[in-house]
Amino acid sequence: MFKRKAYERLQEWKERSQGRTAVLIEGARRVGKTTLVKCFAQNEYKDYLYIDFSAASKATLDIFLNHREDVDLFLRMLQLQYGKALVPRESLVIFDEVQRFPIAREYIKHLVEDGRFDYIETGSLVSIKKNVESIVIPSEEERIPLEPLDFEEYLWATGKNLYAEEIRKACESRTALPDGAHATCMRLFDEYMLVGGMPQSVDSFVAENDFRGCDRVKRQIIALYREDIAKFGGSDARRARAVYDDIPGQLSAANKRFKFDSLEKGSRFETYESALIWLEDARLINRCYLCSDPSVGYRLHEDASSLKCYMADTGLLVSLAFDDGPDLMDVHRDIQFGRVSINKGMLIENIVAQQLKSLGHSLFYYSWQEPSKTEGSRPRTREIDFLVSRGFEDAARKPRVTPVEVKSSKSYSTISLDDFGRRFERRVGEEIVLHPKQLRAEGHRIYLPLYMTIFI
Known part of the structure; x- marks a missing residue:
């Protein structure tokens, strides 16, 4: 198993909970949930019992x-069914794909109260209404999200641990890496952007050191997601599929705000709202909302109808964008070496959104009109790509608005960030520019290489 940060969160849960709660690992399909919990069970417990509800026998379901x-009686029969004699307080029971059998999830309450064993559930599409409408969600259930591998996890997986360690140290100390190391890290970040963070894709790339194998894996995952949308999307299936397939085109536009009219003439946000919720619950997309008044507590000023829609994994975005047939199997390497004309900014912005999401940030952006400088001229549109909240040194570490600007090329301006700083001077703490160049600091503004996104 690849080293995952969620493993440490499971260790913390086990130590703190002492059997008083169960934990639900939530994530998209093929993101590595089963592998994670099995590895955790083997390493951290004397024994474990594993039930996969996508393949459980009728005899097992009858016990529930x-x-x-x-x-x-229930626990005795379950252990007999699986030929296990679990040791109390030293054993784990895993309910895999629990969304397929909601009764098991509901029964967690009573199993936790019994206190004999620890319990971990995994679920895909698990928070969608149709999967839980007939059960009582157990209050004894904690949740840990599992996202695709972030860039640091990718470096671990590909044996580049030294680079991961040095990038972290450099970011924390605000010290630029040597130019040669910087160039290597940018190449690795571009590689990660194309391979993505889905474990099977990463595994294929590690094994073959070739983009074609991981592209085949990613296309299989996209096909699986499309089947899920058709199978589980219900009345939202058609619109959810339309949104999902249109994300590359929407992100390639200069204005990345999602335009529903392009899907269906006359459509608005309300027409597709439930489909968007379905896709987000399934963890296939990351939505970024407009914040109409940027101050700490962005949800207080959220405009959900004005949004950007990113894919949860940038590697999948690459394969979906170039889904034209077998002749494009080598497109990944062509992109990396600049041989394909593509709006690389859409990939960079998507991967920054992906890294921020893996850090636990909700995604918000801010857009406004600056008055024109000359009479009769149009107002000037300004936009900040992402807003996060961070403790600010000059305010006794109290949280302040941290605007994040994303630059995909080495030549750029920071007009929006400059105007934002003047406009909201008293609210703003550190300003962050993510770019392909070296780290440098100018007052409260820090310019970070894109590969340091995961450490902000």
Whole structure:
């Protein structure tokens, strides 16, 4: 198994909870949930019992259906069914793909109260209404999201641990890496952007050191997601598929705000709102909302109808964008070496959104009109790509608005960031520019190489 940061969160849960809560690992399909929990079970417990509800036998399901009134009898029959003799307080029970059998999820409450064993659930599409509408969600259930591998995890997976360590140290100390190391890290970041963070894609690239194999894996995952949309999307399936397939085109536009009219003439946000919720619950997309008044507590001023829509994994975005047939199997390397004309900015912005999401940030942006400088001229449109909140040294570490600007080329301006700083001077803490060049600091503004996004 690749080293995952969620493993440490599971260790913290085990130590703190001492069996008083269960934990639900939420994530998209093929993001590595089963591998993570099995590895955790093997390393951290004397024994474990694994139930995969996508393939559980009728006899197993009958135990859940007919013997829930007596926990002691239930656990005895379950262990007999699987030929296990679990040691109390030193064993784990795993409910994999629990969304396929909601009764098991509901019963977690009673199993946790019994206290004999620890319990971990995994789920895809698990928070969608149709999967939970007939059950009581257990309050004893904690949740840990599992996202695609972030850039640091990717470096671990590809054996570049030294680079991961040095990037972290450099970011924390605000010290630029040597030019040669910087160039290597930018190449690795571009590589990560194309391979993506889906474990199977990364595994294929590690094994073959070739983009074609991981592209085939990613196309299989995209096909699987499309099947999921058709199978589980219900009345939202058609619109959810339309949104998902249109993301590359929407992001390639100069204004990356999602235009619903391009999907269906006359459509508005309200027409597609439930489809967007479905896709976000399935963890296939990351939505970035307009904040109409940028101050700490962005949700207080959220305009959900004006949004950008990013794919949850940038590697999948690359494969979806170039889904024209077998002749494009080598497009990944062509992109990396600049042999394909493409709006690289859409990939860079998507991967920054992906890294911010993996850090636990909700995604918000800010847009406004600056008055024209000359009479009769049009107002000047300004936009900040992302807003995060961070403690600010000059305010006793109290949280301040941190605007984040994303630059995909080495030649750029910071007009929007300059105007934003003047406009909201008292609210703003550190300003961050993510760019392909070296790290440098100018007052409260820090210019970070794109590969340091995961450490902001």
